Amino acid sequence: MQYSPKHNRYQQMKYNRCGNSGLMLPALSLGLWHNFGDVDDYAHFRETIWAAFDNGVTHFDLANNYGPPPGSAERNFGQILKQDLASHRDELIVSTKAGYLMWDGPYGEWGSRKYLIASLNQSLKRIGVDYVDIFYSHRYDPNTPLEETMGALDFAVKQGKALYVGISNYPARETQMAAEILRNMGTPCLIHQPRYSMLDRWVEPELLNILEQEGIGCIAFSPLAQGLLTNRYLKGIPMDSRAAKPHGFLKEENITPNTLEKIKGLNGIAEEREQSLAQMAIAWLLKDERVTSVLVGASSKEQLLDSLQSLKNLNFSDDELRSIERILNK
Numbered sequence: 001m002q003y004s005p006k007h008n009r010y011q012q013m014k015y016n017r018c019g020n021s022g023l024m025l026p027a028l029s030l031g032l033w034h035n036f037g038d039v040d041d042y043a044h045f046r047e048t049i050w051a052a053f054d055n056g057v058t059h060f061d062l063a064n065n066y067g068p069p070p071g072s073a074e075r076n077f078g079q080i081l082k083q084d085l086a087s088h089r090d091e092l093i094v095s096t097k098a099g100y101l102m103w104d105g106p107y108g109e110w111g112s113r114k115y116l117i118a119s120l121n122q123s124l125k126r127i128g129v130d131y132v133d134i135f136y137s138h139r140y141d142p143n144t145p146l147e148e149t150m151g152a153l154d155f156a157v158k159q160g161k162a163l164y165v166g167i168s169n170y171p172a173r174e175t176q177m178a179a180e181i182l183r184n185m186g187t188p189c190l191i192h193q194p195r196y197s198m199l200d201r202w203v204e205p206e207l208l209n210i211l212e213q214e215g216i217g218c219i220a221f222s223p224l225a226q227g228l229l230t231n232r233y234l235k236g237i238p239m240d241s242r243a244a245k246p247h248g249f250l251k252e253e254n255i256t257p258n259t260l261e262k263i264k265g266l267n268g269i270a271e272e273r274e275q276s277l278a279q280m281a282i283a284w285l286l287k288d289e290r291v292t293s294v295l296v297g298a299s300s301k302e303q304l305l306d307s308l309q310s311l312k313n314l315n316f317s318d319d320e321l322r323s324i325e326r327i328l329n330k
């Protein structure tokens with residue numbers, strides 16, 4: 001099938017400045033961790049990418065190991081880029097990462113210069129591009145000098161293989177140290193990608209303030225807690241859900257009675273706001289101006305279209321916020 005993007009696509013989306021940089025990111029970005037591997041249906045996820053671009057989602061997030069099998073999400077995205085979006089490359093922000101296990105031996109994970117540069121070279125080949133827009137260190141490596149890991153990111157930019165760099169899953173203190181090292185190298189840290197949702201708020205006490213002080217953007221991953229903060233599990237575990245899939249990172253044991261009680265309570269508030277629970281969970285993150293973008297996953301274009309509707313109501317009354325806190329603290 002031939003794809004031609006909607007002409008009004010940029011009118012649907014809100015774009016936020018990423019920290020102190022010149023780069024604007026869509027309030028919603030699409031992540032390809034699950035649902036875009038060789039185990040998934042190409043025609044089906046190709047439609048999700050189309051729906052994203054048609055609605056102003058300009059940012060697509062990858063990592064070397066996304067699939068399964070690892071590497072296949074990059075390859076599949078690259079194929080769609082070539083088939084459908086080649087003439088729109090300059091309208092896209094494509095990111096990838098290295099940090100988790102990708103190949104055997106001592107150079108296939110963590111934060112050495114050897115691993116990061118080799119992995120980026122592999123990613124560029126799989127995606128079929130000359131450069132990525134953002135290259136991330138996917139996790140902090142306590143056994144490699146931070147100067148070496150940040151030096152590898154800086155080198156990627158100086159080589160023209162990445163336009164910007166970011167860090168993901170770095171604790172608050174290491175974030176501050178990384179930011180300073182990068183600044184001194186002349187390659188500022190563009191963005192931090194932490195896990196952040198109503199059910200996981202580790203970023204709130206320290207990290208968000210540090211990002212604001214350092215002028216670093218924040219893109220929140222797993223904003224729907226991998227599907228828990230949606231209507232997916234209100235009546236059991238659907239056969240086609242992440243929790244039911246053997247390769248899914250959400251496990252049945254994560255759906256505890258206490259979590260289910262919270263989800264049901266939150267769903268009640270979402271209904272009163274005339275939003276789906278997914279929409280409310282996304283809006284709740286975006287109400288904080290330090291959050292540049294919310295990085296959603298989607299196993300269908302319908303889910304993505306539903307999530308995009310969150311932008312219609314990003315405001316919360318004090319009463320709603322208090323009720324949400326009460327439920328989350330149960």
Ligand SMILES: NC(=O)c1ccc[n+]([C@@H]2O[C@H](COP(=O)([O-])OP(=O)(O)OC[C@H]3O[C@@H](n4cnc5c(N)ncnc54)[C@H](OP(=O)(O)O)[C@@H]3O)[C@@H](O)[C@H]2O)c1
Pocket residue numbers: 030031032033034035061062138168169193220221222223224225226227228230231232240241242243278279295296297298299302303304306307
């Ligand atoms: N940096 C890191 O270490 C890291 C780690 C994890 C993720 N990420 C990034 O963050 C992205 C998103 O993570 P995630 O997939 O865990 O995000 P998520 O948005 O929390 O969960 C996505 C899942 O929620 C369900 N869903 C999505 N929209 C829905 C809707 N409107 N209604 C009902 N259900 C809906 C789907 O579950 P079903 O599949 O069950 O339908 C979907 O697969 C990843 O793709 C990746 O780019 C980064």
